[in-house]
Amino acid sequence: MSANFPPSLIEALQSAEIVTALTGAGVSAESGVPTFREAQTGLWAQYEPEHLATPDAFIEDPVLVWEWYAWRRSLVSEVDPNPGHVALVEFERRFPQFVTLTQNVDGLHRVAGASNVIELHGNIQQVKCFDRGHPILDWDTLDGVPPLCPLCGSYLRPDVVWFGESLSESALEQALAWALQADVYLSIGTSSLVYPAAALTVEAIKRDGIIVVEINPNETPLSPYVDFGLRGPSGEILPALLDAIR
């Protein structure tokens, strides 16, 4: 993609010390992972993700919710990071300080080689028990759908943040610090609908001196307030941006 970015954006990135990226499901779209709001396929087409990704849905039908995550883990196991993930790893090496704050639970940033990642909503490859949150490493050797916690006997569940559940205080504090100290803040592949993650972008927008960039083929509720809106797929824009600032 031979892109011509605004010179002022290139200058801001070339002189940036601290760059913070917030990513959403759109960054994984070009890897073939359906975004959170795209229609689900096959058996899952009849369910709303926002309903399934809740403690109530799990309490109501632990088998259904466990199987939904097993299906999503199988999807993720078949895909690779895309050029957008890879470009973000290069960003990590290019800038003095860089972090990827991700809403995604697919783990693809780390698979791509990113080392400074804060997984705001957890990771579907990790499992804990429902009652006490015991992290269970060898969960895939256990029988049962869902398996039972070897420590307390409660159902195992994916170690992700469901709707209605609070994010980790420390992760959120670190993420907010990164957002407020950024010279440039990139909001990439997110509909900016889910809070408190979207609040990180709102806080960056409110803070004078931070250049906020949105990378998304579509508009979001925060589009009118960012400094630069780069309309297009992150798998093309991020590598082009990296080339433009070399």
Ligand code: BV8
């Ligand atoms: C909380 C993990 C405090 C699970 C996820 C009622 C009760 C309780 C809370 C609420 C409530 N009403 C509202 C709330 C707050 C709620 C919320 O924000 N709801 C939304 C729907 C309005 N938030 C919460 O519940 C949070 N916790 O508030 O705790 C609390 C506690 C108790 C009681 C009250 C309050 C927890 C939120 C975390 C939920 N967990 N994931 C799982 O994945 O199974 S969120 C889920 O949505 C995914 O992580 C996903 O990443 C995330 C956000 O969506 P996006 O990433 O933005 O994805 P989306 O599909 O929306 O958009 C994709 C974008 O990509 C689009 O814009 C598209 O244009 C773009 N795109 C497409 N292709 C490309 C692209 N961009 C670039 N390149 C491309 N190629």
